[in-house]
Amino acid sequence: MTTVTTQIKLTPEHGARPDVSMRSRLQDALPKIVLAPSFAITIVFVYGFILWTVYLSFTNSKTFPSYTLTGPRAYQRLWRWTFESDPPSSWYTSITNMGIFGFLYIFICLALGLFLAILLDQKIRGEGVLRPIYLYPMALSFIVTGVAWKWFLDPGLGLEQTLHQWGWTSFHFDWIKNKDFVIYTVVIAGVWQASGFIMAMFLAGLRGIDGEIMKAAQIDGATTFQLYRRIVIPLLRPVFLSAFIVLAHLAIKSYDLVVALTSGGPGGSAWLPSNFMYEYTFKRNEMAVGSASAVIMLMTITAIIVPYLYSELRERPR
Amino acid sequence: MSVIATPARQSTGGISARTVNRIVIYGLLALFALFYLMPLFVMLVTSFKTMDEIQNGNMLALPQAPTFEPWLKAWGEACVGLTCAGIKGYFWNSIKMVVPAVLISTLLGALNGYVLTKWRFRGHTLVFGLMLFACFIPFQSVLLPMATILGSLGRFGVTLRNATGLSFGLGNPTVNLVFVHVVYGLGFTTLFFRNYYEAFPTELVKAAQVDGASFFQIFRRIMLPNSMPIFVVTVIYQFTNIWNDFLFASAYAGTGDAMPMTVALNNVVNTSTGVVEYNVNMAAAMIAALPTLLVYVVAGRYFVRGLMAGAVKG
Numbered sequence: 001m002t003t004v005t006t007q008i009k010l011t012p013e014h015g016a017r018p019d020v021s022m023r024s025r026l027q028d029a030l031p032k033i034v035l036a037p038s039f040a041i042t043i044v045f046v047y048g049f050i051l052w053t054v055y056l057s058f059t060n061s062k063t064f065p066s067y068t069l070t071g072p073r074a075y076q077r078l079w080r081w082t083f084e085s086d087p088p089s090s091w092y093t094s095i096t097n098m099g100i101f102g103f104l105y106i107f108i109c110l111a112l113g114l115f116l117a118i119l120l121d122q123k124i125r126g127e128g129v130l131r132p133i134y135l136y137p138m139a140l141s142f143i144v145t146g147v148a149w150k151w152f153l154d155p156g157l158g159l160e161q162t163l164h165q166w167g168w169t170s171f172h173f174d175w176i177k178n179k180d181f182v183i184y185t186v187v188i189a190g191v192w193q194a195s196g197f198i199m200a201m202f203l204a205g206l207r208g209i210d211g212e213i214m215k216a217a218q219i220d221g222a223t224t225f226q227l228y229r230r231i232v233i234p235l236l237r238p239v240f241l242s243a244f245i246v247l248a249h250l251a252i253k254s255y256d257l258v259v260a261l262t263s264g265g266p267g268g269s270a271w272l273p274s275n276f277m278y279e280y281t282f283k284r285n286e287m288a289v290g291s292a293s294a295v296i297m298l299m300t301i302t303a304i305i306v307p308y309l310y311s312e313l314r315e316r317p318r
Numbered sequence: 319m320s321v322i323a324t325p326a327r328q329s330t331g332g333i334s335a336r337t338v339n340r341i342v343i344y345g346l347l348a349l350f351a352l353f354y355l356m357p358l359f360v361m362l363v364t365s366f367k368t369m370d371e372i373q374n375g376n377m378l379a380l381p382q383a384p385t386f387e388p389w390l391k392a393w394g395e396a397c398v399g400l401t402c403a404g405i406k407g408y409f410w411n412s413i414k415m416v417v418p419a420v421l422i423s424t425l426l427g428a429l430n431g432y433v434l435t436k437w438r439f440r441g442h443t444l445v446f447g448l449m450l451f452a453c454f455i456p457f458q459s460v461l462l463p464m465a466t467i468l469g470s471l472g473r474f475g476v477t478l479r480n481a482t483g484l485s486f487g488l489g490n491p492t493v494n495l496v497f498v499h500v501v502y503g504l505g506f507t508t509l510f511f512r513n514y515y516e517a518f519p520t521e522l523v524k525a526a527q528v529d530g531a532s533f534f535q536i537f538r539r540i541m542l543p544n545s546m547p548i549f550v551v552t553v554i555y556q557f558t559n560i561w562n563d564f565l566f567a568s569a570y571a572g573t574g575d576a577m578p579m580t581v582a583l584n585n586v587v588n589t590s591t592g593v594v595e596y597n598v599n600m601a602a603a604m605i606a607a608l609p610t611l612l613v614y615v616v617a618g619r620y621f622v623r624g625l626m627a628g629a630v631k632g
Binding site: 027030031032034035037038039041042043045046047048049050052053056065116119120122124130132133134135136137138139140141142143144145147148149150151152157158159161162165192196197200201204249252253255256259260263274277278281282287290291293294295297298301305306309310313 | 346353354377378429433443448452455456458459461463464466502504508534561562565569580583587596599600613614618625
């Protein structure tokens, strides 16, 4: 990397008069001065605040923050709740839901996204119309998505009612009101929102594959299925990774959708850890427990993101 | 790349395998298009129906006597909690919050990207990495400290107003949200501009330096005129994100007159006084969705580019 700043020092007036040298020194420092506020903001409001939250999780803060350290009591409680399955503790429900939601959301989005991308890549007439239709939900807020699906899945108003009117009276679909199944409705709405975007990522990946490889394989007599399984999908590995990262971090951050779609579900049965954190911190006056759950969420995301960012930033040698 | 499904042409009773293949593909694509369009369609037709029609009719049927009443009611009369003045005030709250937040974060991002690519210093990767990671944190991990700080700033604002007559925006929920969105949007805007400027020829910048152009002159005369596409991408991305935000909005402006649109919509839908007016709820949801949908329709290409840039490359 070349330091561009040295070139400024070559200008003829440099060092001629003291104020000029002051000015050129200011010019040298200017880039850092410009960047400094943003960097400082990040350090304080992201990393400083994270440390603050970590600190709070080791106190016995209830309604208001308290700054007397009392050890890892909040974590011990969360740990105990982790195994309290009958009746399920809020935390047990939240992390079980996270597992179900995270797995299904990521898996279905990847599968559906890839499937749609492959279909769209078969020289389809009207691709320009279809692609935006698959993708538009990504422009909506989770609240709007939640409101729309809440209506659509409501047994008395939506799908069930419609099919009854059409004569299929035995059709029964009340997942949104059922505490054991409500989390799957969150999966449906989540997949609806994000899968089009994953499709776009895969489509971009498919378009980037060298046509020569494909032709060669076809000449060798590979069937379409073999072609995709043996050649195309392995070549898409980087897209899988990016898509996985995007989906995993969206899944862990999901909060709004649960609120808008289910209002937390019957008895909090649709909670994710993010909802747990919000409720315990702001409504149940258990600030320390809320903070501890936030720290656990952060560590989960960190475990996924940091290795990824590290390799991305390292990859390009300069 | 394009693979045409099985090139083999066996004619099976007049219809080739290829034709069958095409029909299956188009059928599947159309089916999925229905899946994606259905909720929007239902929301839209419901918002134009009367309550009678909703209770007695079919969800998928087109409105028999289309009425704008629900839209007008959502805009001007719907109840958010106990106040029944429609969502128009909250719509403007969102605008007042989004516009400054987008402009400030985008401009800062442009400057940061410029420094991080054209004026590199030791440790620039670390600085960028730290800012980038900030994009991915679950905001729950900063929610509470920020609430505490905003609370003290608010109290300080009251003191200030008592002393000077002006609070300088301290304690104003809209100002708070602008601040929060700028802080937590910086990572993304910096990422966008950094990746864009990375590909921008450094020779041009160096030549301008030799000619004696200053830091800001180069930014204004050389970088900015060539940054139009990334500005559009960043503005759209930030606009969509900030408009759609719910977590910060509900934590820092969850009650009262300063609520942004998303929080107000959630309250409209969950207000349980009297009969639930589904048509009004759907109209309110449509109004909340319109700005971002409009942006998507007008500039979809840039929207997708923004998502990709935010998703893929570090």
